[in-house]
Amino acid sequence: MNSDCHQTITLAQQFWQHPTGKPHEHDHMPQVDICENLHRLRENLHQCEQRAARPPASTKLIAVSKTKPLAMVQRALECGQSDFGESYAQEFEHKAQSLAEAPITWHFIGPIQSNKTRIIATWADWVHSIDRLKLARRLSAQRDPNAPPLNVCIQVNIDHEPSKAGVELNEVTHLAREIAAMDQLRLRGLMCLPRPRKDPQAQREPFERLRQALDQLNAQGFQLDTLSMGMSRDYCAAILEGATVVRIGTAIFGARQ
Ligand SMILES: *Cc1c(COP(=O)(O)O)cnc(C)c1O
Numbered sequence: 001m002n003s004d005c006h007q008t009i010t011l012a013q014q015f016w017q018h019p020t021g022k023p024h025e026h027d028h029m030p031q032v033d034i035c036e037n038l039h040r041l042r043e044n045l046h047q048c049e050q051r052a053a054r055p056p057a058s059t060k061l062i063a064v065s066k067t068k069p070l071a072m073v074q075r076a077l078e079c080g081q082s083d084f085g086e087s088y089a090q091e092f093e094h095k096a097q098s099l100a101e102a103p104i105t106w107h108f109i110g111p112i113q114s115n116k117t118r119i120i121a122t123w124a125d126w127v128h129s130i131d132r133l134k135l136a137r138r139l140s141a142q143r144d145p146n147a148p149p150l151n152v153c154i155q156v157n158i159d160h161e162p163s164k165a166g167v168e169l170n171e172v173t174h175l176a177r178e179i180a181a182m183d184q185l186r187l188r189g190l191m192c193l194p195r196p197r198k199d200p201q202a203q204r205e206p207f208e209r210l211r212q213a214l215d216q217l218n219a220q221g222f223q224l225d226t227l228s229m230g231m232s233r234d235y236c237a238a239i240l241e242g243a244t245v246v247r248i249g250t251a252i253f254g255a256r257q
Contacts (some may be wrong), residue, residue, distance in 0.1 A: 016251030032254040034072060035079035038063070041251050045157040059239055062107050064231075066091065067256045070098055076252065077102060085109045085128075085247050089116035096123035103200050109191075109228075109247055111165050118142045121184075126151040128228045128247070129193040131166050136179050143184035151188045152179060153228050156191040156213065157216065158206045169213055178216055189226030189244070190214050196233060209243035 051149045064085040065073045073084060073095060082103060087110025088093035096106055108124040114134050120127060121142035130136050130152050143150050154175055157166030167175055172190070179187045189214060194206035207229050217224055228237025230246035238246060249256070 032072070032144070034075045034252060035253045038076060038079050038081055041248065045235070045239065045246070048236040050242045051147070051236075052242075054239070060245045062109070062245060062247045063252050064109065064247050065095070065253060066110070066249065068249075068253045070095055072253055073099065073104075074102075077104065081252075083107060085249070087111075089113070089119045093123060097121045107247070114138060121150065124150060126153070128153045128189075129155045129165060130175075131155045131157075133175060133178055136175070136182060136185060140182040140184040145184065147184075149184050149186040151226075152185050153189045153191040153226055154226060155191045155193075156186070156210060158210055159195040161195060164193060168210070172213055173217065173220065176222060180222065187222070187224065189224040189228065190217075191228035193231070194229075194234070200234075200237055203237035204241050207234075207238045207243065211242045 001188065018094070040079060042061070045059055045061065049056055049058055060083060061081070062079045062083045062085040063076050064087075065076070066085070066087040067106045077099075084103045085107040086095060089112075089148055090110060092106070105125045106123060107126040107128060108120050109128045112127070112129055114135060117138040121139045122144070127139065127150060130139075131154065136152070139150055139152070154172055156169060156172060157164050157168040158169070160168065176187060179185055187188075192206065194203070197203045210229055211227055214224055214227055226245055227243050228245040228247065229241070229243045230248075232248050234250040235243070235246045235248060
């Protein structure tokens, strides 16, 4: 099963390269068969769900389109994908504006600079990368009161990596309480980006700790339904540990530059 997961990535990377090795004439739209990749990925997700004894399609798939052209988002949309993830505020604004009429649920998943919160408050349906009270306050204040509340997840630095964003597990409850009291935000759960482990079994451990943290919050009275965890290389491990949302880019759109 884990080899299937890896196979998806390999295939996606093969599709990314033009068969002749030369750049394609329309290099704004590289030779990636997005529909095929999505189809294969959904099959692999179903297999992971089955292994986890969970119903098929119970994991929400976010197609992470950061750095990829608008045409690739449109193609994925045509192939039935509706949730998209972006990491860079300006690129996100451009795509969301261009596709304002499309039936897309937009997820902002990248590091947030405070001077970009207005863009995110305006265009996002979800934000997965909240790790500071100040950001949450700004997003809540800048969200149009007539719009539905912004769905948010707290990002946890599950492996205590200095290079990564996110709060430590012992800070989660405090931030969660503050966010839960904000009018224009709706706290949905937790997100993490663990350090890669070589062994797929060992990869489950950080995801397990995030799930336990969510369970603890719910035991304290929160009603959180979202565990945003798992990317191209580790989504099976995440699903086995209860991911409700996976964020996958490379296996759909090919490697990024
Ligand atoms: C880029 C990114 C992803 C997707 O990573 P892939 O390895 O391309 O699947 C997922 N989550 C976050 C937060 C990201 O920044």
